Amino acid sequence: xxxxxxxxxxxxxxxxxxxxxxxxxxxxxxxxxxxxxxxxxxxxxxxxxxxxxxxxxxxxxxxxxxxxxxxxxxxxxxxxxxxxxxxxxxxxxxxxxxxxxxxxxxxxxxxxxxxxxxxxxxxxxxxxxxxxxxxxxxxxxxxxxxxxxxxxxxxxxxxxxxxxxxxxxxxxxxxxxxxxxxxxxxxxxxxxxxxxxxxxxxxxxxxxxxxxxxxxxxxxxxxxxxxxxxxxxxxxxxxxxxxxxxxxxxxxxxxxxxxxxxxxxxxxxxxxxxxxxxxxxxxxxxxxxxxxxxxxxxxxxxxxxxxxxxxxxxxxxxxxxxxxxxxxx
Amino acid sequence: xxxxxxxxxxxxxxxxxxxxxxxxxxxxxxxxxxxxxxxxxxxxxxxxxxxxxxxxxxxxxxxxxxxxxxxxxxxxxxxxxxxxxxxxxxxxxxxxxxxxxxxxxxxxxxxxxxxxxxxxxxxxxxxxxxxxxxxxxxxxxxxxxxxxxxxxxxxxxxxxxxxxxxxxxxxxxxxxxxxxxxxxxxxxxxxxxxxxxxxxxxxxxxxxxxxxxxxxxxxxxxxxxxxxxxxxxxxxxxxxxxxxxxxxxxxxxxxxxxxxxxxxxxxxxxxxxxxxxxxxxxxxxxxxxxxxxxxxxxxxxxxxxxxxxxxxxxxxxxxxxxxxxxxxx
Numbered sequence: 001x002x003x004x005x006x007x008x009x010x011x012x013x014x015x016x017x018x019x020x021x022x023x024x025x026x027x028x029x030x031x032x033x034x035x036x037x038x039x040x041x042x043x044x045x046x047x048x049x050x051x052x053x054x055x056x057x058x059x060x061x062x063x064x065x066x067x068x069x070x071x072x073x074x075x076x077x078x079x080x081x082x083x084x085x086x087x088x089x090x091x092x093x094x095x096x097x098x099x100x101x102x103x104x105x106x107x108x109x110x111x112x113x114x115x116x117x118x119x120x121x122x123x124x125x126x127x128x129x130x131x132x133x134x135x136x137x138x139x140x141x142x143x144x145x146x147x148x149x150x151x152x153x154x155x156x157x158x159x160x161x162x163x164x165x166x167x168x169x170x171x172x173x174x175x176x177x178x179x180x181x182x183x184x185x186x187x188x189x190x191x192x193x194x195x196x197x198x199x200x201x202x203x204x205x206x207x208x209x210x211x212x213x214x215x216x217x218x219x220x221x222x223x224x225x226x227x228x229x230x231x232x233x234x235x236x237x238x239x240x241x242x243x244x245x246x247x248x249x250x251x252x253x254x255x256x257x258x259x260x261x262x263x264x265x266x267x268x269x270x271x272x273x274x275x276x277x278x279x280x281x282x283x284x285x286x287x288x289x290x291x292x293x294x295x296x297x298x299x300x301x302x303x304x305x306x307x308x309x310x311x312x313x314x315x316x317x318x319x320x321x322x323x324x325x326x327x328x329x
Numbered sequence: 330x331x332x333x334x335x336x337x338x339x340x341x342x343x344x345x346x347x348x349x350x351x352x353x354x355x356x357x358x359x360x361x362x363x364x365x366x367x368x369x370x371x372x373x374x375x376x377x378x379x380x381x382x383x384x385x386x387x388x389x390x391x392x393x394x395x396x397x398x399x400x401x402x403x404x405x406x407x408x409x410x411x412x413x414x415x416x417x418x419x420x421x422x423x424x425x426x427x428x429x430x431x432x433x434x435x436x437x438x439x440x441x442x443x444x445x446x447x448x449x450x451x452x453x454x455x456x457x458x459x460x461x462x463x464x465x466x467x468x469x470x471x472x473x474x475x476x477x478x479x480x481x482x483x484x485x486x487x488x489x490x491x492x493x494x495x496x497x498x499x500x501x502x503x504x505x506x507x508x509x510x511x512x513x514x515x516x517x518x519x520x521x522x523x524x525x526x527x528x529x530x531x532x533x534x535x536x537x538x539x540x541x542x543x544x545x546x547x548x549x550x551x552x553x554x555x556x557x558x559x560x561x562x563x564x565x566x567x568x569x570x571x572x573x574x575x576x577x578x579x580x581x582x583x584x585x586x587x588x589x590x591x592x593x594x595x596x597x598x599x600x601x602x603x604x605x606x607x608x609x610x611x612x613x614x615x616x617x618x619x620x621x622x623x624x625x626x627x628x629x630x631x632x633x634x635x636x637x638x639x640x641x642x643x644x645x646x647x648x649x650x651x652x653x654x655x656x657x658x
Binding site for chain 2: 074122
């Protein structure tokens with residue numbers, strides 16, 4: 001079974017760990033978000049790709065969900081001693097090595113997809129990890145600063161430094177319009193038996209991947225059923241601050257609203273592009289929204305959606321695969 | 330008093346520490362060798378500049394004479410886990426930060442001289458540290474490999490990986506002919522009251538600096554007396570493997586031969602360019618060579634030349650300054 005997963009960072013990575021447990025023999029291709037990539041200290045940092053790679057490769061800091069286990073921060077302390085920041089982005093010494101290798105390879109002319117493959121040679125994540133694009137895409141968030149001036153900040157600055165504490169007026173994946181899907185992305189979608197949207201951020205993670213011209217269309221036109229898992233449980237994000245960026249795109253923080261934001265595959269085309277979802281999982285606490293989602297042409301089930309451990313996550317993945325089988329076109 | 334010192338790495342840095350103690354009120358400009366600079370992991374590493382900066386700024390690993398004190402090697406271990414080398418060059422985590430800052434600034438368009446000034450803002454070495462040139466110069470060493478093929482290796486590979494264990498057939502400062510002295514270098518030499526050659530390597534340290542067009546001439550034409558200290562004591566290098574590279578330029582490993590290699594200022598021009606030295610210090614054990622050096626037109630004194638501690642080194646520096654006063658033109 002060929003499964004293609006569009007993944008952001010922590011939520012996507014944890015879901016993938018459950019999916020691997022649920023479908024150990026499946027051939028899994030992950031299309032990773034690179035819109036939150038950032039250049040820090042002259043190095044190319046790919047937080048979402050690395051979170052997937054470290055999580056599936058056994059190198060993740062489990063407590064925080066990103067970064068390496070057993071980290072130290074000597075390099076960062078020294079950079080601060082030189083007065084070189086930002087200090088709000090916590091790169092550890094082990095993590096620095098990944099960015100150094102990546103930057104060196106990019107500088108030597110390798111595309112990000114080849115670099116990611118080389119890094120995965122070490123981590124053996126057990127999936128094929130593809131960046132959504134080899135082209136630079138950088139998600140910016142429009143905010144109002146203290147003086148009321150509107151300005152754009154890098155997504156990481158909004159998310160990590162500001163902790164989404166001010167309203168996101170707009171979310172713009174800068175460069176996405178000119179970006180091309182990385183080699184293998186469209187082919188994987190076309191050949192997939194199942195396409196899954198994990199409970200990742202629908203705007204800045206999966207939304208950014210879908211913003212690369214050709215990817216949304218490839219998902220919509222794929223022969224495979226498309227099933228997603230709601231990142232919103234009981235009207236709040238399970239993790240992170242998805243509500244903040246949902247507000248920016250005018251979408252309520254509810255499981256049903258996110259499903260309609262992706263759009264039902266049977267009702268394509270919807271406003272803003274083709275609808276994508278054949279199936280949608282909401283948490284049990286949102287059971288009352290199932291009818292609403294189904295009315296939008298999306299088969300919906302209410303099941304436990306908390307990724308408390310690998311077993312619970314594997315159960316979610318199995319349910320998603322079962323729903324995919326049920327809605328197979 | 331304006332003192333200009335042409336310095337390599339460990340020997341130059343330790344001499345400078347003694348010089349600062351001997352002449353605390355002097356205005357010291359250091360022209361640093363950059364021929365042993367190397368690009369590692371995509372980062373620009375300047376071993377000699379950093380050794381001077383760390384030594385005078387209190388950050389040096391005293392035991393080994395290079396690198397930072399209290400180092401850890403997490404980044405290097407991780408790079409090795411990615412299969413990325415070389416492993417023979419021991420960059421520590423703290424040291425990495427210096428190279429990251431430098432590389433980032435160079436990438437942003439700052440010349441090496443401006444980057445060095447910025448790094449010294451933190452270290453406050455108490456001297457003005459100038460790279461010999463903002464242009465890339467890379468010392469290569471010609472050797473015979475196992476099969477008898479002649480090939481060129483980077484100086485660091487010869488020195489650190491091979492530990493100078495094979496004969497150096499030639500030493501070539503690649504790029505030196507096209508290099509220009511860094512801003513301030515010629516001006517400092519012209520305005521100097523004293524010019525000193527510390528007991529640094531006469532071929533790959535001071536020789537490389539002198540290979541930048543304009544610098545040898547500026548030293549030869551300077552109004553200031555030029556006094557050097559022999560790196561060879563009792564026919565062997567005090568430290569390092571200077572004899573190996575002296576052989577490559579056909580110079581015996583003796584204090585007198587090195588003095589004649591630099592050339593006596595009174596006998597300019599000598600073969601290979603203008604003679605440079607007005608005065609030369611040899612160690613007491615080489616007292617019998619004083620007459621030979623003086624016959625070459627170089628005032629010579631035999632004094633203790635072992636830099637065993639700062640006091641001993643300060644005494645050497647005081648003697649060098651006294652000899653400079655004596656030979657002042």
